Amino acid sequence: MLLSTMALLAAMQAQGFQTDTTFSVPQGTRLHVETQGGDIIIRAWDRNQVRVQAAHSRRTHIDVRIRGAVVLLEAEADRGPANMVDYTITVPAWMSLGLEGMYTAIDVTGVRGAITAETLEGDITIKGPAESVKLESVQGRITVQGIRGSTTINTVSESIEASDIQGDILAESVSGNIVLRRIDSRVVEAETVSGEIILDGRIVDGGRYSLLTHSGELMVTVPEGANATIATATGSGDVRASFPLPASERPSRRRQTFRLGSGSATVELESFSGSIRLLRPAEMESRLERMMLGREERVKEKQKRPEHDRDTFDQDRS
Amino acid sequence: MSDRFTEQLSPYIDGELDDLSRARLESHLAECLDCTRTLAELRAIVAAAPEYQGREPSTDLWPLIESRLGEPEVLPLNTNRPSALPPSRPPSLSRHRFGWRELIAASILMAVAGGGSVWFAVSRGGTEVETAAVSPPPPDSTAIGSTVGFAEQEFDLAVRDLEQVLDAGRDRLDSATVRTIEQSLVRIDAAIAEARAAIQRDPSSSYLNRQIAANMRRKLNLLRVATQAIAART
Numbered sequence: 001m002l003l004s005t006m007a008l009l010a011a012m013q014a015q016g017f018q019t020d021t022t023f024s025v026p027q028g029t030r031l032h033v034e035t036q037g038g039d040i041i042i043r044a045w046d047r048n049q050v051r052v053q054a055a056h057s058r059r060t061h062i063d064v065r066i067r068g069a070v071v072l073l074e075a076e077a078d079r080g081p082a083n084m085v086d087y088t089i090t091v092p093a094w095m096s097l098g099l100e101g102m103y104t105a106i107d108v109t110g111v112r113g114a115i116t117a118e119t120l121e122g123d124i125t126i127k128g129p130a131e132s133v134k135l136e137s138v139q140g141r142i143t144v145q146g147i148r149g150s151t152t153i154n155t156v157s158e159s160i161e162a163s164d165i166q167g168d169i170l171a172e173s174v175s176g177n178i179v180l181r182r183i184d185s186r187v188v189e190a191e192t193v194s195g196e197i198i199l200d201g202r203i204v205d206g207g208r209y210s211l212l213t214h215s216g217e218l219m220v221t222v223p224e225g226a227n228a229t230i231a232t233a234t235g236s237g238d239v240r241a242s243f244p245l246p247a248s249e250r251p252s253r254r255r256q257t258f259r260l261g262s263g264s265a266t267v268e269l270e271s272f273s274g275s276i277r278l279l280r281p282a283e284m285e286s287r288l289e290r291m292m293l294g295r296e297e298r299v300k301e302k303q304k305r306p307e308h309d310r311d312t313f314d315q316d317r318s
Numbered sequence: 319m320s321d322r323f324t325e326q327l328s329p330y331i332d333g334e335l336d337d338l339s340r341a342r343l344e345s346h347l348a349e350c351l352d353c354t355r356t357l358a359e360l361r362a363i364v365a366a367a368p369e370y371q372g373r374e375p376s377t378d379l380w381p382l383i384e385s386r387l388g389e390p391e392v393l394p395l396n397t398n399r400p401s402a403l404p405p406s407r408p409p410s411l412s413r414h415r416f417g418w419r420e421l422i423a424a425s426i427l428m429a430v431a432g433g434g435s436v437w438f439a440v441s442r443g444g445t446e447v448e449t450a451a452v453s454p455p456p457p458d459s460t461a462i463g464s465t466v467g468f469a470e471q472e473f474d475l476a477v478r479d480l481e482q483v484l485d486a487g488r489d490r491l492d493s494a495t496v497r498t499i500e501q502s503l504v505r506i507d508a509a510i511a512e513a514r515a516a517i518q519r520d521p522s523s524s525y526l527n528r529q530i531a532a533n534m535r536r537k538l539n540l541l542r543v544a545t546q547a548i549a550a551r552t
Contacts, residue, residue, distance in 0.1 A: 120547050121495055138543060139498050157498045174502040191532055193509050214509040214529060233525035235516060270525045
């Protein structure tokens with residue numbers, strides 16, 4: 001393939017030192033964006049074009065490099081890398097994305113291609129029918145919705161919320177909660193050290209579901225008629241179900257195995273010191289609604305507090 | 319990414335390539351994003367090197383790791399081999415999981431990679447390399463206990479390496495980020511300690527094995543993410 005490198009120094013607009021440039025891309029092109037700080041907002045359209053709008057300082061320019069099937073966006077300042085750039089990028093819906101930022105919030109809607117995103121500090125939000133996502137953040141809440149394919153999420157201190165997912169899920173956090181809602185996946189693996197894990201959705205025959213936490217609570221929806229072998233393991237926590245469970249196939253209180261229906265799906269639930277809850281869908285829905293309301297109230301409370309109090313607030317909550 | 323070109327990145331940084339090789343590599347870099355990124359990472363490591371006082375990594379660990387991975391004593395506790403569960407239970411379909419011993423053995427790989435990178439960085443940066451802390455030679459692979467002890471030692475060394483890089487570069491990260499990382503490491507350490515204490519009372523517990531393995535892996539991953547962020551900020 002004939003490869004070319006093209007550096008486009010996009011025109012500065014009079015208002016706010018904006019970059020605004022549009023270029024055509026062939027089908028199959030991948031977009032890669034790297035930035036130190038600022039937001040990356042990606043929206044999709046039905047044209048085979050990429051439009052890059054960026055707000056940045058006077059000394060910064062945006063380089064658009066095309067290397068084979070990859071379009072690489074990088075901000076450069078007169079002296080070294082640029083610090084703060086806010087991107088709003090419109091891409092073909094089919095496009096695959098690679099997004100990286102240090103102190104960066106990432107928000108993607110409507111993209112069907114594969115998406116990878118990494119931030120050190122900053123939330124990641126992906127909505128739309130991406131064929132797969134791989135997302136990582138140290139200090140950022142990660143929210144995904146409507147992913148068609150495999151979903152891999154890793155964060156350290158913040159929560160993970162995934163909903164309406166069809167592909168395999170692998171979610172991991174250290175202290176954040178992991179909330180998986182309306183899941184229709186054959187494979188779900190979620191692990192956290194001190195957070196809670198909630199799995200709400202279908203248990204697919206032959207599927208496998210593994211939730212592991214050290215000190216958090218596990219809550220799992222078990223729809224009526226599910227065919228699952230549920231293996232639980234706890235240290236000091238307990239196992240409770242809101243519906244009658246069959247007798248455990250293992251005598252141990254710490255490790256129990258319950259067979260529901262044909263038992264074809266494997267559900268492994270392990271918490272060292274947290275408890276395990278098995279709920280029917282309606283009960284889970286009710287709990288989740290209460291939880292969401294509580295979270296909204298906490299966010300409002302946090303917003304009311306002066307800036308310098310917020311860290312303390314967060315520490316108290318952790 | 320081409321191995322041939324990858325091998326030339328380090329001499330390229332050091333200005334050791336002849337004109338023809340340099341021109342070919344630069345032509346390749348214009349087309350290959352992976353090599354370009356690898357070059358950037360190498361440069362970041364070189365830039366970070368002067369602040370790190372490291373040690374030379376021990377070598378030839380892979381044969382030991384490989385042999386350990388093949389031993390039934392360290393097979394994952396949750397794979398398709400015959401289970402202690404009743405036969406009515408379907409075999410676990412879970413992805414390949416590691417027992418903590420296996421995890422430690424695997425972590426040696428990371429120690430080599432991490433230590434190797436650091437050693438590379440130090441040597442490229444011209445900092446004097448401390449070679450006193452050389453790991454002991456691998457014991458006989460049939461001596462499971464001593465091998466595990468050896469592996470644990472390597473794991474600890476890998477963690478120490480990464481912690482030193484984190485200490486040296488912490489001022490390059492936002493204080494809130496450093497605080498988050500440190501608090502998370504404390505949580506992970508506490509979880510490992512609790513599970514290790516519990517496994518003394520219940521050595522055959524597969525789920526405690528998983529807890530320990532998962533948290534050790536998590537600790538190394540977190541330290542690696544932190545040190546990579548430091549390199550990226552250089």
